[in-house]
Amino acid sequence: MSHAEGTASGKQGQDEQIESVENAPRQDQEHPVKSRPDKALKLIADAGHSTILTAENNARVLRRIDLRLLPILLGIYFLQQLDKSSVSYASIFGLIEKANLHGQQYSWLGAVVYLVQLVAQPFVAYILVKVPVGKFLAFTTLGWGLALTCMTPANTFAGLLVCRMFLGLFEAGIPAAFIAVTQMWYRRLEQPVRLGSWYAMNGVVYMFGSLISYGLGHIKSSGFEPYQIIFLFFGLITIVFFGVILLFMPDSPLQSNFLEKEDRLLAIERLRMNQQGIETHEWKWGHVKEACLDIKSFFWFALMFSISIPSGGISTFGPLIIQAFGFDQFKTILFNIPFGAVQLVSTMGGAWLATVLKMKGPVITLLCLPAITGCVMLLQLPRDGSHNGALLAGYYLISVYPGITPMIYGWSAGNTAGETKKKVVNGILLVGQCAGNVLGSNLYTTTDAPLYRRGLLSNLAMFCLLVLLSMMNMAHLLSLNRKHRKSRVSMGKNARIVDHSMQAIGAIPEYKTAPQQATIEDNAFKDLTDWANEDFVYVY
Template sequence: MRRRSPPPKPQQDEHIESIEAEQSTKPIQTSQGTDSSKKDDALQLIEEAGYSTILTPENNKEVLRKIDLRLLPILLAIYFLQQLDKSTLSYASVFGLIEKANLHGQMYSWLGSVVYVAQLVFQPLVSYLLVKVPLGKFLAVSCLLWGIALSCMTAAETFASLLVCRLFLGIFEAGIAPAFIAVTQMWYRRREQPVRLGSWYAMNGVVNMFGSLITYGLGHISSSIFEPYQIIFLFFGLITVAVSSVVFIFMPDSPIKAKFLPEEDKLIAIERLRMNQQGIESHEWKWDHVKEAALDLKSWLWFSLMLAISIPSGGITTFGPLIVESFGFDQLNTILLNVPFGAVQLIATMGGAWLATAWKMKGPVLALLCLPPIAGCCMLLRIPHDDAHKGPLLVGYYIISVYPGITPLIYSWSAANTAGETKKKVTTGILIVGQCVGNIIGPTLYTTEEAPLYKRGLTSNLALFCVLVVLILANMAYMSILNKKHEQQRVAAGKDAKVVDHSMHAVGAVITDKEGAPIQQAVNDNAFKDLTDWKNEDFVYVY
């Protein structure tokens, strides 16, 4: 590739910090004596270009806009369909699936859990594939295969056949959330990640709103060939298959390979992520990263957090419509009354993401989001289930629906505090395993025989929301310890102990101490060396 001179340095406003720009004009050092396969692909692209570009508020905003316009519609569509496809089971239960397939005892609960059993078993393979396989193609193939699996549920009329279809649905969906976390780490600054993660996870709320409305319409279709629940499976399955072709054509694999970005914009996209200290892409599987992920206490705190939130999530997702029906509503009203549930989810998810961005902290926001579900569980356990109390019971149910705002913030918290390509994927795998285990356990705590009170399920959910608060505080304390350790390592390396993590601030922002003096930012010489967060003393953990 022809070497070009760096573009002229733009004029900076007197209130804009120029440290990032100054550092980006440093000569590019070739990695002599270093195996190129061990470098981050971003560093290789910079070396081929001959320079790293200058990041300014203006070009950062322009490239971020291009990235959002290309990625977010695809991610939102995929996650909307995934959550819709998972929710078809609960919708189908209202339209006669339980009676038609003669489901009894724990059968229906296991149809909800088996998806997560499959995801649990396949997480190690998913972690490996996400390092080795292009992300865009991975998402397209996954989308196609789970759409086929859902369509096949149309012909399933027994517990065994439904279980097999749900098993394959779980296998093909196993990599979606880990891939989305990887995409977010690969394309966005840490400051930008909570809102982007929240936006696609907020599709849970959109599904509960529009999925309920669509299902309401499908439930009115009269057919001599298909039962209403079969129409639901077929309709959503075929849509998913169609969308997979769009994903294959338009979803880029990485900023380095993005065809929709000119070469200069690719360099800007890379420079945007320098201060993350997390790298962008490397296709080498590193066993020392695997070992570190297994020994890192953070990995198991993420696991515990996801387990604690996913047990209530799995139960309420599977039994939510049945809980509402137990208040004394008919089938169609039960479906319609899930619309406000979705609206609360949407507000909680995006509100939590916005608050985490504004505070530049996720732990306190997570603890805050645990309080409404605690109150909601208490209401459903204490209020009598009769016609006179339908309104208060619905209010309690809707208050519980704040809990979906917790999961994407845990995703974001983990994503922002892990570095090293293989370690990122393994840590995400551990986190997803916790989510899968929780979603397996969750539905089993509810049984149709316990209607209408569902006391065991709601009591266990209440306890777990309280446990979440304790785990959040423990994780914040541990990251404080890690930051102090890195301060000591920086001093030993001749660097300033206190640095500012500029990935958590707007590009060009001036960060000052109490006396008004600018604070040194973390140096970026380790940014694209594929170092783990433990081994990179410049890495700053965010609470």
């Protein structure tokens, strides 16, 4: 579409563009581009024109992006959670007894995955800036599939621990890569549902993983124990899926063979509104420094640490908590299925509510309330066999908590700009997640059965802390928006700026500049951080 055609279309009020800024030459003086700009600018320059985004062509391109990316992302995350949870299913089918695990050893099989991931995060952040994300996802999936398959013959604590370490190492980059993919392909308004959709695979794993394990546990074999069959089956499926990822997962909107040239330009134009950039493959130490000094980074760390303490404990000990109510191994597996259903509903329901409200902090607070109630119920109800229904209800109320994690992912992703800074902040966030998971899984021990009081008390405290942290972070983001407002005024711009990235295409029909002009003048693809870009609007 030509520049003139774009201008004509804009007059009809059908198109959406990031708001213009006044005194653009002064803006360039404020932000001299000394390093490599975003590759999106090169693609636009090579095409000779930018493009106009309408409600119709946006919906078409978004549908194509969803159909290509989401099945792959959902499949990867389903397998990751299935493989990671396999040790909890195996615990029901004799792993603890056959491997002679005692004391904290079973807890460490859960914790070591997160401990290795914690150590790996700085390297993951650097690799994700330098390496195409599609290839990264393919080969890390192959790696953890092989690690899980190797758990089949392991029958000692040492052997299982080594395999779990490699599984954790190869899985370390998956959440960071998924957040990067979401930032790279989706507008900020669209991100909560996409983040929630792949994270909701936790709930699907609880349901179908339990059913698959139930079936595998009934297989009679003279050569394999039931838990070994579980490891072998899940590991081989993961290895096969590696080929699917390698063939079909694109590296970025700039190298997306499934989109035509004009559609690639539309995919880029959709992201202009985010003011976050797309891809540079340049590591910038200034971004690293800013990420480490940014108070938001510590809020993301604290929020993720707080939710991961309950997550680490319950994901490892959930089936054992149910078994402690007095059920046999097969009923324990079946009663774990509703836990997954509640997770699925809370995750997608929370994502939908965050999209409607255009805020994530209040949704996190809301999701904490059922979990707090569930913890209190499990702490107070007696284990005398007559309260099993109420105990299960309390356990299912706690299962609302997985909806909180993608909210924090999305909250952080939507409030960080600059490619290196985004990857470093994701690393900080995931260090908090790993540290919380390590601690959380060790707050539950087999010797605490059947009450698991220490673990449940810690979970209760963390859910209450999450409410407080969410309120504090919203107040901090409000202060940052006020600071940017003052910066815009000092540069001769309007104080108020419309955040089009949080609006549906066509909801605000006006725009103030033509596409080619905006390409040169706005900050969207200059690889600026959220601090440096006065046009960046923080979301609550």
